[in-house]
Amino acid sequence: MxxxxxxxxxxxxxxxxxxxxxxxxxxxxxxxxxxxxxxxxxxxxxxxxxxxxxxxxxxxxxxxxxxxxxxxxxxxxxxxxxxxxxxxxxxxxxxxxxxxxxxxxxxxxxxxxxxxxxxxxxxxxxxxxxxxxxxxxxxxxxxxxxxxxxxIGLFAESFALGDEFGVDRAAKTFTWFGNPEMEASFSSMAE
CATH class of the missing domain: 3.40.50.720 (NAD(P)-binding Rossmann-like Domain)
Structure with missing residues (x-):
């Protein structure tokens, strides 16, 4: 500060x-x-x-x-x-x-x-x-x-709500962007 x-x-x-x-x-x-x-x-x-x-x-x-x-x-x-x-x-x-x-x-x-x-x-x-x-x-x-x-990591809500991040809910598939071996953290917006 x-x-x-x-x-x-x-x-x-x-x-x-x-x-x-x-x-x-x-x-x-x-x-x-x-x-x-x-x-x-x-x-x-x-x-x-x-x-x-x-x-x-x-x-x-x-x-x-x-x-x-x-x-x-x-x-x-x-x-x-x-x-x-x-x-x-x-x-x-x-x-x-x-x-x-x-x-x-x-x-x-x-x-x-x-x-x-x-x-x-x-x-x-x-x-x-x-x-x-x-x-x-x-x-x-x-x-x-x-x-x-x-x-704070990725917002879990973004993945659950929008297919622009690789989630295709109809086909029940997920496309990972970047290195698939990389660990990623997720947070909820409320956190």
Missing amino acids: TPILSKMKPSILIFGAGGNFGPFVLSELVKNKAKFSRIAILCIEERKEHFSPWLEKGVEVIIGSMTDSASYRGFTVAISLVGNLVLRLQPQMVDAAIEAGVKHFYPSEFGNDIDQPEFVNARYYVDKMLTRKHLRAKAKDYPDFSYTMVH
Whole structure:
């Protein structure tokens, strides 16, 4: 934790909260809300009503853009929960967050540690790799800025719910990507 964050309660801005993982992260933050000065969800106007149940739990809803620094003003921590289609925008999100004064950034990096040789050249991970490279460079350029990448293994729900990860429920088959001898860990989103 950077020195500035250790002296005050962090203010948390979450974007991509409407996806599969968002409710789990929000629930944990709300359970621990005494540790934070603010918890807010960033969304577009059309999605505002989707998050109204969180308002009753003390979570703010901020209308804005993930790539506009104005959306990040007043927050010390930004948590990206964006899905695959938005991952390519994370370097722009990092820049906007830094410009607004965010001190700590959590990229949408949940899952495998993609620095492993099996993943380095996989197209699926290109945008995450670019985000990592960008974060490393920005942390060097801005000493008060830091980031955390959370690697918790694969989400079991992703395999159970979607065939894009190699599961064909109708045929009752599974296609393993990468080295079939490699061990893989799985977590549930609630964990």
